[in-house]
Amino acid sequence: MKEKELRRSLAVLPIGTVMKLTDLSARQIRYYEEQGLIQPERNAGNRRMFSLNDVDRLLEIKDYLTDGINMAGIKQIYAMQKQRAAQKEADLARPLTDQDVRRILHDEFLNIGGLKSQRGPNYPQH
DNA sequence: GTTCTCACA
DNA sequence: TGTGAGAA
Numbered sequence: 001m002k003e004k005e006l007r008r009s010l011a012v013l014p015i016g017t018v019m020k021l022t023d024l025s026a027r028q029i030r031y032y033e034e035q036g037l038i039q040p041e042r043n044a045g046n047r048r049m050f051s052l053n054d055v056d057r058l059l060e061i062k063d064y065l066t067d068g069i070n071m072a073g074i075k076q077i078y079a080m081q082k083q084r085a086a087q088k089e090a091d092l093a094r095p096l097t098d099q100d101v102r103r104i105l106h107d108e109f110l111n112i113g114g115l116k117s118q119r120g121p122n123y124p125q126h
Numbered sequence: 127g128t129t130c131t132c133a134c135a
Numbered sequence: 136t137g138t139g140a141g142a143a
Binding site for chain 3: 045
Binding site for chain 2: 137138139140141142143
């Protein structure tokens with residue numbers, strides 16, 4: 001199933017199409033790119049070209065925003081996912097203990113809860 | 127007709 | 136985040 005994933009990563013959508021698909025303004029889409037939440041490619045004319053994965057990511061971002069999570073929070077969430085992905089290999093060599101799992105879940109709930117605010121990036125660190 | 131960057135009554 | 140200007 002690698003073929004499918006490759007197609008979803010093909011940047012073929014202009015910003016206008018993405019706007020209709022995500023119901024986001026061009027301003028917002030460009031801003032999210034500026035924040036590093038998405039990395040659309042550029043064509044010869046310097047126009048942004050998005051992939052289906054980008055669209056999914058934008059819809060996901062929209063949901064997080066709806067849930068009251070701000071940019072800083074979303075960034076942190078993706079940062080965590082990245083860490084998780086990088087850590088996955090290590091986990092394969094040394095599976096997580098029940099204690100590790102409990103600690104991770106605990107941290108997760110604490111963080112998500114702390115991010116659910118319209119305030120700045122001053123969430124509690126335990 | 128679209129999209130890009132930059133700036134702000 | 137919206138919006139308008141000026142260019143591509």
